[in-house]
Amino acid sequence: MLKNLLLVCLCSLLLPVTLLAQAPEITRSKPFDEPDDGASRLLLMKNGNTLFFHFTAKKGVDVVVYDKKHHASSTVNSRIRSWKAKKTKNASLAGLYEMNGEGVVFIKQAIHRKTCLFRLIFDGKTGKLVKEEMISDLPDSQVRKDPNSEYYAVAGFSSLERGSNEMIKVTHYSPDHKEINEASYESPNGGFKYMEFKGMYVHQDQFVFIATFAHNTKTSGKDSRILISRIAKGAKAFEHKLLDYTDDYKEPMVALKYNSANKNLYLLAAINAKSAGRPYTMYTTNENLVLQMSVIDPFALAVSKKYFVDHPLLSDYAKEHLKYKKPYYGVIQDFRINEDNSITLMYEELEAKTEYYTSTTYINGRPSTSNRTSYSTRFGDIGIVRLDDDGKETPGSYAIAKSQHTGSLLRPYFIYRRPQTDWNFRRLFFKTGAYNEGFLSYDYMFVNNVGYSIFNDVPVNVSDSTENYRKKKTMVAVSAVNTVIAYCDGDKVKKTFLFGDPGRKDEARFSLLEINAHSDDNKSLATLMIERKGNDKKAYIVWITF
Template sequence: MKYFCLFVLLISTHLFAQVPKVQLSQPFPEPGEGFEKIVLLDNGNTCYLHFDKKLGIQVTMYNQKREVSATETVTGTLWDAGNINDTEVDGIYAINGQVVIFLQQLVKYKPCMFRLVLDGTNGKLLREDKLGELSTVLHRDVFIQNNFASHDFYTAKDPHSGYYAVAMFGGGELQRNENGHERIQISLFSPDHQLVQQAAYYLPEFPYYSFLDMTVQGGERVFITTAALRKNNRDTASCVVVSSLKTGDSTFTHQLLPYTANFSDVHASLQYVPAIKRLQLLLISSNKNGRSTFMNSLDAGTLQVLHTQPMLTPGQPQLLLPARDGSATLLLESMTEFSQGNNPNAWNRMHTNMNDIGVRHIDTAGVDQSGYSLVKMQIANGVYEPMYLQRKLKGQWIFRNRIQALNTTPYLSYEYLPTAHGTYILFNDYLQYLDPGGSYTDKKPMRYLTEANIVCYRCTDTTQERLFLFGNPETFKGYYCMLGASDYQNDKSIYTTIMITRKGEEKKACIAWVEF
């Protein structure tokens, strides 16, 4: 890893095709307990959401001039706005010029899904819907080959349109009077939130399913991949399935992947590539030697498997970014779990090292072609599964730690921003360990935010050059960003996040817009 002096970077601005332009909002107090999310809208407005533990959802709208144009507090009649602590966010999207929030809460031990639609101009609540409920969580969970039978709600939005899907997965042990064919429902909605299609998802030979991923092809199809599970079968207790629901059909088309028989602890990313009408399926499974990764390509119309390519990945897969021609970029992060204290099974003693960044470029046949890495060392509270950046991209969130001082989750991991003027990677770090003369062995993993600063690298496969977006950090002055709240408009190369300014003991926050 080569380190670059700040002085050289500031003098050598000619190395960059364009210096990022930064605009900051008026400052406001550092966010407290709760959850923050920013949504960039097509009309040029920016919606800042703060999920407050007591007041509900506080909405601040910024206009095209990046000035506050409206504020609103959103509560509801169907969901409990005072129970944010036990609320799960299953998705936040910009759809049809509106902000759409999917919330999940337990009501008498039954998971219930609620959809909130906010006006994209003033932030007011336009509609509130209960989309469904699952059976009680009090039944026994089902684990097969270290795959968990999902008992949860999931969402997915077509990145090329406003169509979106909601999946209801009923897990747990089948009850005596329960119809297994009706445990899973997939619903497709139009950009104006009307139900387009709904169907039950099942295969007769598999009673249980672990949700892996889902993607939407406009108003035409919903694609979903699961780990299909069954007990007391040594030959095939689990198998990965790719399925398709075409609008107008009442049943799914399924494609089993035989080579995945008895895969353990499976994770996946399923992406539709419109230009070539193919599906890209990244599969990650555990084995005694660690994790195995496979890149698959399928015909979107027939689900025929076109090729399967094993991959050697230096880290945990976090996000798959498909290109128009069927190639892709795979983002990786070196992650290891460890426990502190005498009870290794206690959740609050579990931690995750979120270390070096890896970027791999994959060709249309799924073969790894090139890439690079960046040194990063962070420690997160709790356990992080693969595809964390994929979940963050959807706006998924649940309380990991009720102690605010330990809730560093939104500040960890990294951002990968492909722009028309180059590729940028952002993350928070202790800068003193990256200065010239330092070494990797001297580096201290970032665990607390008191000395954190945001760094930005402009990257190619051969060079990684560092710059500072918000100014030169000093001993008593610095800047760090809440990456978990961020949003990015790829077509406009606009990135927005919450930036915290630290001057001694004083901290202030602001919304930062960065145009690359």
């Protein structure tokens, strides 16, 4: 791959994108071989550069630096010294950020049977690996960066076992990786036996905010609370506040985001509906869920408002246009905070299944029984809802019919977790025959008051104007799909090919969505596009600008 990347130069092309409220400018690099062995990520830098990382199990990491005009100005390969290259396939991504003009990658890797967190620092101009170091040897670690500065924090946990009495250690860092503060996070007054980390927010050098789920029984759902906590610069202990209205909640899934306009944190929790005492509004296999928003002042550690989310207008749209007979029960995948403090909720149907099989064979007349477990998830129809500042659904909710399938077991908040947690090491999926979900689900851009959903789909689903979900073909083979961009114009969803209509059945252009990198203003997006012509495939880095 490196030999091909050394030849990368700019190839700017405006592809026809019709039917959109505003046609984006599409710029793509010179083609290179599809990176089908390893894991890739993109990072948009403040100086206009784009860093393309490709981690392999043979050569370490390749980094291509594209300048602000999208020319490939530098390409370099670096060996990681902290572990053998072949072990990279077992590593987990914990974060990728710009700090001090450098690209900083956080990776979890097993060293001598102990999971450790490593910080890899890459030169933002050349792409060279300049420093690598282990910063935590606790069994699990989470990294979060302040979205409005380059300060960050690492939360490390003493135990990976769910329901164990784990200790949480939090370390607050400056942009130049100097330690600001470190403290242990403990149950307030020893009132809870089990503490589960749910989210973290870093506010410059001032404080670190933590959300946890505290309970006293292993299965949770009894004598439990969501707990919010903060440790200020220079303090040695956390301040805590129990959210009393979350009493007896069961296994909440949480997304946490900061609104710099009103200086509030938004904690969006998907909760077991029965434990919240409410009828369910979201459903995935064996999980009936409701959605609750808590708006929190992190400086005062106080809740300013809270509300459960309902979306009857989305259900009405799904019944009228997609021909649903029941309400829309898709699950929450992510959310966006808009400039006017309204909230855009991103839903998606998620049908996760676990199936068990038993087979018996006879050897010399003697029976031999074997058991097998099969996992699968269907990514179904998209749902887009906008809430006003008080949490009420506003007119304009809509759904987009689609159907995608993967051989993995996935849960809500898939889109929210995607950029800040794990990656898919692609060769592993090819060898096992499992489907690579890096191409699945969708991405979302909100530009000039228009929301655009971006996803891969089979061409027949684009050319067919019907929105009936029963008539949509399921996406199975990645190489036969194209990237689609869709938005709602009044009461009708419009879709078109983002990279132009391929025009032929043996041609396709599709995106590796898990690699997507957004600009700070959300008006630009970089992705990796693969173009197939017959049996020939080439890859491009593509920049999409509205």
